[in-house]
Amino acid sequence: MLLCVTSQSPPLTALADVTASDAALRRFLHGLPGVDGVGLEARAASLGTRSVKTTAKAYAIDLAISMIDLTTLEGADTPGKVRSLSAKGMTPDPTDRGTPSVAAICVYPDMAAVAKEALGTSGVRVASVATAFPAGRAALPVKLADTRDAVAAGADEIDMVIDRGAFLSGRYLEVFEEIRAVKEVCGTARLKVIFETGELSTYDNIRRVSWLAMLAGADFVKTSTGKVAVNATPANTLLLMEAVRDFRAATGVQVGVKPAGGIRTTKDAIKYLVMVNETLGDDWLSNEWFRFGASSLLNDLLMQRQKLRTGRYSGPDYVTVD
Amino acid sequence: MGFDYAPAPESRAIVDIAPSYGLFIDGEFREAADGKVFKTVAPATEEVLSEVAQAGEEDVDAAVAAARRAFASWSALPGAERGKYLFRIARVLQERSRELAVLETLDNGKPIKETRDVDLPQVAAHFFYYAGWADKLAHAGYGPSPRPLGVAGQVIPWNFPLLMLAWKIAPALATGNTVVLKPAETTPLSALFFADVCRRAGLPKGVVNIVTGDGRTGAALVAHPDVNKVAFTGSTGVGKQIARTVAGTSKKLTLELGGKGANIVFDDAPVDQAVEGIVNGIFFNQGQVCCAGSRLLVQESVRDEVLDALKRRLGTLRLGDPLDKNTDIGAINSAEQLARITALAETGEAEGAERWSPACELPSSGYWFAPTLFTGVSQAHTIARDEIFGPVLSVLTFRTPDEAVAKANNTPYGLSAGIWTEKGSRILAMASKLRAGVVWANTFNKFDPTSPFGGYKESGFGREGGRHGLEAYLDV
Incomplete structure (x- = not known):
């Protein structure tokens, strides 16, 4: 099967031949440098020991708030829940209007329209999961319809899941084509590609799938759905960062990174920002290029923000629960 | 900002x-x-x-x-x-x-x-x-x-x-x-x-x-x-x-x-982790480590890739107040040691090796030396033979595993060596040929009281x- 990437920006044509066939794609992905898990985890842990205090902490907290994709992905989601979450996202701390808003509200496709209406012109974007999230076990036409629905309902961003089964059974080109197909129906919406790293299991797989998704046109690479046992970890997110860094060096195309699931505290969020800072640098230190998929993280950031501002820690009753 | x-x-x-x-x-x-x-x-x-x-x-x-x-x-x-x-x-x-x-x-x-x-x-x-x-x-x-x-x-x-x-x-x-x-x-x-x-x-x-x-x-x-x-x-x-x-x-x-440890990076190495290992090998404790990986032996086919990644990484090292919890590189221990490192680095330049350091501001008082690497180094250079005992890395290349062994062993010292490859059999084959008291595989400068340490x-x-x-x- 032949597939060409001429619709991509020009530098990517240099890598066009690697997606020319399943065999070529396999050779390319398996030719990427291996990952030594012990070393990767040690590096992530060592960046986690950075001490971020006072002015740096204030900067990091505001940056982290502005990078949150405030998420509700429950079977019990209702328009009321999505509206209140949207209000929270636009004005996270009613006692301090200087608090930045979050980057986006992340919902299921059927709630995208509600979120869109609630967010209006606030600048907070609507992100919608799609493609039979979280399992991804549906036929391609269903996944594409799911995506179209979300875009039609006003989603600015689409968080798709890859077909982990296809990837694990080595059908790389199938995964590649599916991402390309979804990207096409996204139109102007930015596409985040969720790997569910906990299911791919090995670091080598995570590096390979990152390149595969970027070759297919992902605007963001994202660790996980938040629905499995192992979600974002410092190590697997660092690996994604190394992949987007290397991809830009090779193609000139910049791709964003979104760890999701399990990031609940300010301390953790700051560790991720330190990794961005020291792996990717300033170019990625904005919500254009880095996001946190999280829900409870926001209130911890707000409590720490209040503490930094007032010198007192007032506790969970002094931030809103939405 | x-x-x-x-x-x-x-x-x-x-x-x-x-x-x-x-x-x-x-x-x-x-x-x-x-x-x-x-x-x-x-x-x-x-x-x-x-x-x-x-x-x-x-x-x-x-x-x-x-x-x-x-x-x-x-x-x-x-x-x-x-x-x-x-x-x-x-x-x-x-x-x-x-x-x-x-x-x-x-x-x-x-x-x-x-x-x-x-x-x-x-x-x-x-x-x-x-x-x-x-x-x-x-x-x-x-x-x-x-x-x-x-x-x-x-x-x-x-x-x-x-x-x-x-x-x-x-x-x-x-x-x-x-x-x-x-x-x-x-x-x-x-x-x-x-x-x-x-x-x-x-x-x-x-x-x-x-x-x-x-x-x-x-x-x-x-x-x-x-x-x-x-x-x-x-x-x-x-x-x-x-x-x-x-x-x-x-x-x-x-x-x-003393030592003049060889850190050997093969073309199938996990590059990002190898770069960390190189940095840890020579900049840990400002390179004032007897088992430092002060000679980087990199396979010629990946030399540029590894060096680019290494230089990028050195740019993120933070040098300064040793009591600051975010400092990666502290001070050289004494004026005498600083003078020795400085003299050997100058010898490296005088003998024609190419010197490089990241942009790095040194404090005005105290004993400081910027992280430094030399490329274009051969076995004949003083900086490839003498122990510098400072944050100075000499980069050499090799073509085959045999050449890597020969160069790694071609020193009067024999304290440490490192091997970076994803191939387990190569690790074992190399380790048995390296004349060094400690051979690290896909890591460097790892210590444990249960592990014997000493030299050849x-x-x-x-x-x-x-x-x-x-x-x-x-x-x-």
């Missing part, structure tokens, strides 16, 4: 440094017999930290005599009792680890990150490990009832002052010896604080004696006729002098000397750490 880390200095209030210190002999601090003292300074600021006694021959003699007196009862203790003291020392060290980390950083110049996360945990681990051996010596493989040697004279370097003390004292005490230890002239303070740890642990007087001073003190200790065992870690030059001194005597000798050739002889480390202190 970028993400600039605000200063995060560890408080030095936790450590109380006295204006002067005496020698620790027979459980008491005392002045040198002739009253001589010297100053110890903080390398990062050149601030005088304290005045320390300069031990002369008379003091060394007193210390050895105290150790000799203590030997009879100490060696007669059941192993389990000696073990209790060592466990107690280990626990006191853990309790005081923050204080000792700050002290070590002040006196040595290395970053608090390292003293806090590497030196002090390793120090305590060493005492815990050898405490466990004290009552199990019959099972160590040195006979049913191995005997201690007597008084051990130990001379240690300035690069890991407290850790080298632990490497020396823990196995010596576990096996029933008593010790006289001379810390390095530029870093005497942590050994003197350790003397207080011994007192707090209730260690019988005379079992551990600390004599501070310069090379003359060390020479007197090594030459003392009533010393049964000499253990030295330091330069190959001094090691050779010591070997000459003890030649023809019954003293047992172990030497842990001019890197010395004898092993420290692990079961093997007991032998140096037993009459076998």
Whole structure:
């Protein structure tokens, strides 16, 4: 099967031949440098020991708030829940209007329209999961319809899941084509590609799938759905960062990174920002290029923000629960 | 606005440094017999930290005599009792680890990150490990009832002052010896604080004696006729002098000397982790590590890729105040060492190697040297042969595994080597051919008290750490 990437920006044509066939794609992905898990985890842990205090902490907290994709992905989601979450996202701390808003509200496709209406012109974007999230076990036409629905309902961003089964059974080109197909129906919406790293299991797989998704046109690479046992970890997110860094060096195309699931505290969020800072640098230190998929993280950031501002820690009753 | 880390200095209030210190002999601090003292300074600021006694021959003699007196009862203790003291020392060290980390950083110049996360945990681990051996010596493989040697004279370097003390004292005490230890002239303070740890642990007087001073003190200790065992870690030059001194005597000798470790990166290496390993190999403790990976041997086919990644990474190293928790690169230990590193780096340039450092502002006072790498280095260059003992990496290339082995072994030293490849069989094949006491695979500068450490050739002889480390202190 032949597939060409001429619709991509020009530098990517240099890598066009690697997606020319399943065999070529396999050779390319398996030719990427291996990952030594012990070393990767040690590096992530060592960046986690950075001490971020006072002015740096204030900067990091505001940056982290502005990078949150405030998420509700429950079977019990209702328009009321999505509206209140949207209000929270636009004005996270009613006692301090200087608090930045979050980057986006992340919902299921059927709630995208509600979120869109609630967010209006606030600048907070609507992100919608799609493609039979979280399992991804549906036929391609269903996944594409799911995506179209979300875009039609006003989603600015689409968080798709890859077909982990296809990837694990080595059908790389199938995964590649599916991402390309979804990207096409996204139109102007930015596409985040969720790997569910906990299911791919090995670091080598995570590096390979990152390149595969970027070759297919992902605007963001994202660790996980938040629905499995192992979600974002410092190590697997660092690996994604190394992949987007290397991809830009090779193609000139910049791709964003979104760890999701399990990031609940300010301390953790700051560790991720330190990794961005020291792996990717300033170019990625904005919500254009880095996001946190999280829900409870926001209130911890707000409590720490209040503490930094007032010198007192007032506790969970002094931030809103939405 | 970028993400600039605000200063995060560890408080030095936790450590109380006295204006002067005496020698620790027979459980008491005392002045040198002739009253001589010297100053110890903080390398990062050149601030005088304290005045320390300069031990002369008379003091060394007193210390050895105290150790000799203590030997009879100490060696007669059941192993389990000696073990209790060592466990107690280990626990006191853990309790005081923050204080000792700050002290070590002040006196040595290395970053608090390292003293806090590497030196002090390793120090305590060493005492815990050898405490466990004290009552199990019959099972160590040195006979049913191995005997201690007597008084051990130990001379240690300035690069890991407290850790080298632990490497020396823990196995010596576990096996029933008593010790006289001379810390390095530029870093005497942590050994003197350790003397207080011994007192707090209730260690019988005379079992551990600390004599501070310069090379003359060390020479007197090594030459003392009533010393049964000499253990030295330091330069190959001094090691050779010591070997000459003890030649023809019954003293047992172990030497842990210099190195010119090869860090070998194959084309199938995990590149990102290899880069971390290269950085850790040569910039850990400002490269002032005998087992540093000071020669990078990179396969020619991935040379550019690895070098680009390495240079990018060096750009993120943070050099400055060693007490700042975010500092990666601290100060060089002394003006003398800085002069040596500077001279060797200049030789590298003069001999035609290409020098590179990241943009990096050096503090105006103190002893500092920017992380440096040299490319275009061949085996014939001085910087590929001489131990620099500083943050200077020489980059060489190879084409085949055989060539890598030949180049790695082509040195008078043989302390450490590293192999980076995703291929397990290649790791095993390489490790069996490398003439180095420690061979790391896909990691570098990893230490553990259970693992024996020592050299081939001019890197010395004898092993420290692990079961093997007991032998140096037993009459076998």
